[in-house]
Amino acid sequence: AQTVTQSQPEMSVQEAETVTLSCTYDTSENNYYLFWYKQPPSRQMILVIRQEAYKQQNATENRFSVNFQKAAKSFSLKISDSQLGDTAMYFCAFMKQRSGNTPLVFGKGTRLSVIA
């Protein structure tokens, strides 16, 4: 079974600074996808960024980027130029790459507070 571990229950960062959220996972699969989802106080789950395991290049989406280390099974999220609107729970998630309807496996989340 796959597991996802987020070792930082809470983090805070000053506005405009950079913060990195950690995620490690355990799997015997070789092909899979990794995701970071944001859950603001409204509780909606919003996709931030995704990474295919077969791609060596780290994914980036504007101020959000990942550091994907496949051998170490590590998938950290870097938020640059943090904004007050980035305050949210952040969940790391794993999905096997198989034909069919495979579900997401989530970590426990990191609560990020951006301070003015």
Added chain:
Amino acid sequence: EPEVTQTPSHQVTQMGQEVILRCVPISNHLYFYWYRQILGQKVEFLVSFYNNEISEKSEIFDDQFSVERPDGSNFTLKIRSTKLEDSAMYFCASRDPGQGQFEAFFGQGTRLTVV
């Protein structure tokens, strides 16, 4: 932009009552999911659904739960006899099985409170 919609946003029910949570997935998506998040805890997979049948279910999804796609647009989760511990946020998600499409899109959630 197409989105997954869930109704109601908040449901309060008495213990032992049946509830039905409704979801309208994105129209061209074929993979559907229900997840649950007990307050302050992680998001847990309940069930996945494709081609009018359950693809996979977790150990949480016991006999009191059922899912259905009664028509071409709705995807429902029924809890037959609610317990206090069913109080949680329930998220519906859908995914396009097309080539290169692998992210799941979530609805805004239904907060279920069992009293």
